[in-house]
Amino acid sequence: MVELKDGGLETMARNKWGILEPEKEERAVDPSVLDFVLVPGVAFDSHGNRCGHGKGYYDRYLQQTQAFTCAVCLNDQVIEAVPVEAHDQKPNMIISPNGILFEKQ
Numbered sequence: 001m002v003e004l005k006d007g008g009l010e011t012m013a014r015n016k017w018g019i020l021e022p023e024k025e026e027r028a029v030d031p032s033v034l035d036f037v038l039v040p041g042v043a044f045d046s047h048g049n050r051c052g053h054g055k056g057y058y059d060r061y062l063q064q065t066q067a068f069t070c071a072v073c074l075n076d077q078v079i080e081a082v083p084v085e086a087h088d089q090k091p092n093m094i095i096s097p098n099g100i101l102f103e104k105q
Contacts, residue, residue, distance in 0.1 A: 001029045001037075001061060031065035039071040039091045048090035048102040049082035062089040070095065 002022045012020040039058055041050035050071055052058055062069060069091040078096055094102040 001031070002027060031061055031067070034065050034067040037062065037065065037067045037069045039069050041071050041073065041077070043077050043079050043082055044071060044073045044094050044096075044101060045079055045082045046101055047081070048094060048104065049084050049088065050091065050094070051082045056087055059087050059089045062091075068092050072096075073101070 009020060012022055015021050039050065039062070041052055043051040069089075071091045071094045073094060073096050075097055078101060090102075090104065092104045093100060
């Protein structure tokens with residue numbers, strides 16, 4: 001996670017797929033100062049599990065914060081059961097177009 005400079009999107013560069021990304025030299029955000037994290041994913045289930053791209057980046061980062069975490073997904077991303085590993089971190093909430101798919105109690 002990096003802090004965006006003043007100027008927002010104008011300070012970002014397009015990657016090889018045309019997606020805007022922060023420059024590599026951006027300063028990392030201290031996870032302890034965050035209140036909210038929007039968590040990406042490829043697939044989700046109603047038990048709160050998420051599948052990312054398999055490198056554990058968000059799982060490691062989320063272990064360092066007390067922020068409320070939320071994933072937003074499309075219906076096509078919801079599957080019966082996401083395979084999980086010991087290091088996987090569940091978001092506090094997963095929201096789909098049909099409503100709240102999962103909410104930590």
